[in-house]
Amino acid sequence: MFAAPAPPHDGLSSYDYIAVAMYLLGTIGIALYFAKRQGSTEEFFLGGRNMPWFAVGLSIMATLMSTISYLAQPGELIKNGITMLVGTLAVPLNILVIFMLFVPFFMRLRLTSAYEFLELRFNYTARAMGAALFVFMRLGWMGVVVYTSSMALTAMTRGNIPQEYQSALIYFVIVGVGVFATVYTAVGGMRAVIWTDVVQFLVLFGGTLITLGYIATTTGTGPAHWWETASTVTESHASPPIFSWDIRVQRTMVWAICMVFFWTICTHVSDQVVLQRYFSTKSLKAARNSYLLAAGADFVVLVLLALCGLALMSFYLEHPTFLPLDADTGEHVSVSSNFADKVFPYFIGHQLPPGVGGLILAALIAAAMSSIDSGVNSVSAVITTDFFARLNPQGAEKMSELKLAKILTITIGMISTGVACCVAYIVISHKINIFEVMQPAFNMFLGPLASLFVIGMFLPRCTARTTIPAVMLGTVVAIIWSYWKPIAGLDYWKLINEEWDASVVIDNAPTFTLSTTVPFLVAVISAGILSLIFESSTPHSGSGYTWYQIMKRDPDAPNVSTTEK
Template sequence: MPAPLTGATLVAQMDGEETALFLFGGRARQAKEPVTQFYSGVYHYRPSEGKWSRKNDMQLGRKKPIQLAMAAGVPLGASHILLAGGDEGSIYNRVEAEMNALESGDLTASERRDSLWLHHPGFFNRLLVYNTVTDTWLDAGQMAEPVAVSTAVSDGNTVLLAGGESRPGIRSASIQAITFSVETGFGWLNYVVLGIYFTGMLLLGFFFMGRENDTTDFFKAGGRIPWWAAGISIFATTLSAITFIAIPAKTYAADWRMLVFNLTIILIAPVVIRYFLPFFRRFNFDTAYQYLELRFSRPVRWVASLLFIFFMVSRIAIVLFLPSLALNAVTGFSVYWAIVIMGVVTIIYCTSGGIEAVVWGDVIQGFILIIGAFLAFFYMMSGVEGGIGTFWTSAMDNDKFRTFDFRFDFTQPVFWVVLIGGLANTLISYTSDQSVVQRYMTTKDEKATARSIWLNGFLSIPVSLLFFLLGTGLYAFYISNPGQLGVVNPNIDSVFPQFIVSQMPSGLAGLLIAAIFAAAMSTLSSNINSVSAVVTADFFKILCPTASSAKSMLVARWSGIVIGLFGIGMALVLAAWNIASLWDQFNTFLGLLTGGLGALFVMGIFFKRIGGTAALGGVTGGLMVLLLVKNHSDLSFLMYGFTGMFSSVVLALLLSLIFPNRKKLKVTRGRI
């Protein structure tokens, strides 16, 4: 304990980074002191650090700190704590003073003491809500029956207070229910803006529909995409709606330590261009996994393709589900309708217009994202008391701009973890993810593709800074306006959508929500089109080599439709069962598989002695190593990609001593 106290309130709640303990108020009578001291202090205990720290006192605005003991406390939502009732100590101290006088021989003191008990005005009657992230308080109203020494429990939106004392020595048999709610509403103008956006996306797909004559057009756009459009498309594909919502939320709750993770593309781009891009471009592969058959064997290609399809279908579901969940929390818009509308519109325009519709849709959606983010930051600053100056002071005083943490603690997002994990995950995405690699094939030549990769990398710097600024801006805004944040929002990821809906003018709010849909649909369209390419090129054309071009196009379109509908179905199941936490675990498991995919390409390009058998054995062993690490260590999940890739390559090299590579490849002028 941080101090010798009694009657303090101890509550466990997320502090933005981990579940921590918060200790409020309390009382203590020091030796030789005539009366008990009541305290207003707040202490914070973070298990990962193993120590207590002092927070701001219990205080509403600039008013006098509130000294309080024997209050009931309960966590609310993702980052709030309710304190109900309790004793401020003024009457308690007066009773103590009369008892001291009685001990000193003042016989009339007993009457005054009894009068204080009999005419007690009641206990503290305010409901105080504490934000564990911003360290601020708000007054949530008055209690119907103020009590002390009560017990509080919560089922989400409703807090139940059972029993307690209504007066000193007088127990209460009542159970009080306190219900919190978040006002939701979107407005007709916002719906009009969303309608215009969705209509535009549908028209885009129909516009390009007549230009897709065969699968080369459908999946590669016949090399007609300008390098700058391909670069923006790569950027928009890797920036999903989850990222659009999660980066500001993460920065609001924590700091900037994850920034390095987002900027590692600058270090990976020259590696991809120098060593990987020539294989994809010069051999004119239909999919990234075609290389694995030529380098290893067809079983390796099919294993990689199946892993990719499994991962992408699941990713489609989560990209549909989680943004819909966040939007529902703040707008009241149905989770089910959000999933269906996003999914169906995306399926129509990406299966109608092929990769051209996807790429140009990404360009439009990318501009919507950036414009929307700038507008949101402007409105945040206009709502902060003191503007940019207060924003900067609040962020600096609370270490919100901390970017580099050089501790050697691989369970936390320290610099080494973020850098190594970021490099590994970026390398995996830009070399083994068909939804990214497919963009490499849409430009006229290898040089244009290299320029698109560099453009994507350079775009990542200012846009990442902008999204991290949004999170810090939210922090400053809610310090100035603690009552504007919904206290029962179950997930901190809803903090940015709630700001959009509640603080931005109608119409602009619709544009920002359209930006969230745009981020989701950009990723969805890329995922659907890339899975369609894998199904068509890696399976259908191999199993049906004599199929006509028209039949291949039919398979390409219908496979995209089926995959998209399957993803929608999985998202609807998640929404119906409300298993977001289980889905987090499932998605973590899927993330374990991508390390093996990346490892196959690293083996193929850099290690000639590894053959197909050793490669498959290495990937299988690497997955087992990762599962052991996940279940029996506290290693940060950011290191999973590196651990999986490194262990797979090492195990494959060891297996190559037993199963050497016997496949000879002859490369002549871009042909194998």
């Protein structure tokens, strides 16, 4: 016999806050433990290139998961059905491509910044372009990550804090999380980042299991019942569309698979956050093991998060009075409304027993800090290596590189905190969900960035004069695709044709699921065509850095650098 779920309580208790405080103290302890080892930028950014493969693998998974995925996956399923979960069918193909093509390639280069490759293959302009795209992408990403953690905490404390102070609490939490993560990253370097990521993964994993266990044991139901209940909401929950040639259809199974495939491929071929972790391992074998562990852990957690979404939706459909009251209407909010992103944290703060909710809150804060520390460390590595040391070598000599790295770490952390405040304002003002804000905030840079690397690796005829224009075209396509709504709504269009109904264009924006795929393909295909027209087949200065040439090298050979060229 199962005990019926208790009515919701007012929110987090003192036990929950004690659990969070203990976690934060433990994180600071890890940073201080590794602080004494910081003697060089290689140690600070790469952990001395001898980090254990299992720690690196869990770090990659925890970093890419972040609070965005941790909250967006259940929220997306609650609001729109299982379409995006189907994207995980791309995982086997992702593993094949990344394991066989990308990891062995980059481990033969073993750089500090992945964008050094672009100068070796093309020129410094291409390197600066890649580094700049990365910096913009990760600043926006960190902003969204910090916002989601603050949004989660405000949902958990609903009832503890008066409604008029909820918005102020979001910004307070943004600043607190951003500052805390920046400080322990600056103190402990990459070793602290990776080992705190390991702890954070374990807490994240435990959070999903606790949620599923509570709902299963208090309601006596399981996945089959959750699916049956959720399927009664809308047609997209019961039977999501498989495919549509109409790119205005936001979610189909085929487009979801394309999104997951291209996002994962683009991330592992161009993102310093990921590649820097591979560079921190001892060997190609260790890097491959790290990737396999990260891919496996990521798949398991995504499935568990999807189950959480189903379980939460079923729970609140059967107990609608357990949801909070809407401040405007005075009625209980709908589980599949704009409140969908907040359902998971609200359940944690108001339904789980005191103390347990605090552990999962620690998981959410952990996910945010895992992403912030990784982003801050990687952005600092890129700015130090690709801009400051490269453009101002005399200034780099005068200032200790390690000191510069720590100053940049603090600066980038503060900037990302400011970006998070801007993201919070936009999301709150326009009432959009996390999935919808990801592309215009940061993912629009990923396709063009990845195209730089793929062109350099697999299109040997291309040089900088054909690659850079192609990537610029891909970037323009990415901006238009991601900002179609505000672009289409400009009054300028009404001046062209007074009968133009901008609302029709705004309501028929292209699907966000192809917003990485299309710019990537546009850039790569354009570069290939331009190279056939304007380039010769004669070997050039960057010919020795294509995938085929680099793979001939010994994976355990010494590192290369831009001084080779």
